[in-house]
Amino acid sequence: MDTLLQGYGRFRERADRDAYCALCSGQAPHSLVITCSDSRIVPEDIFDARPGELFVLRNVGNLARTDEPSVAAALDYALLHLGVKNVVVLAHTDCGAVKATRHPEHLDTEGLRLWLGEEHFDGADVEEAARAAGVRQLDRIRKYPLFRKLEGEGKTSASLCFFSIGTCSLEIYVNGQWVAPGTVSAICK
Numbered sequence: 001m002d003t004l005l006q007g008y009g010r011f012r013e014r015a016d017r018d019a020y021c022a023l024c025s026g027q028a029p030h031s032l033v034i035t036c037s038d039s040r041i042v043p044e045d046i047f048d049a050r051p052g053e054l055f056v057l058r059n060v061g062n063l064a065r066t067d068e069p070s071v072a073a074a075l076d077y078a079l080l081h082l083g084v085k086n087v088v089v090l091a092h093t094d095c096g097a098v099k100a101t102r103h104p105e106h107l108d109t110e111g112l113r114l115w116l117g118e119e120h121f122d123g124a125d126v127e128e129a130a131r132a133a134g135v136r137q138l139d140r141i142r143k144y145p146l147f148r149k150l151e152g153e154g155k156t157s158a159s160l161c162f163f164s165i166g167t168c169s170l171e172i173y174v175n176g177q178w179v180a181p182g183t184v185s186a187i188c189k
């Protein structure tokens, strides 16, 4: 706990209190980010976002299991009440959840089995499987009725990003291909 409280002390010294004050009566984030609980994945860092910009759902393996209440609640709230323009699944290299699906014996508690037991390892290695798992999460979001309705009205969209920890680089899944962010607008035209 000491480490956390020392960090809080540093935060209090540098925090932009005016910015927090401006946010104290409400939030209007532009994006819902669904990412992994992995401590190396920090969406606010990766997207250089300030408090109030990202509504974040973190869970083990960045799963968008819309049959689960916490996932459905985050989607419903972000889409309906916050009106987010983007729903982004942020997957990553070296994902422990993906590794666990390759070795089901690692799912050694009821919680892990319930959460990851239905996921599968699909690929030649962990990175390929993590990318494939990300695509499945994107599909789940795109099939979610509320998302489909709002997407049809042009109010929101869904994307999949993949973060490589070792190189600090991001790729975006567009039309079945992984591309660098700078090329997305060219492909989408």
Ligand SMILES: [Zn+2]
Pocket (backbone or CB within 6 Å): 036, 037, 038, 060, 061, 062, 092, 094, 095, 096, 097, 098
């Ligand atoms: Zn992970």
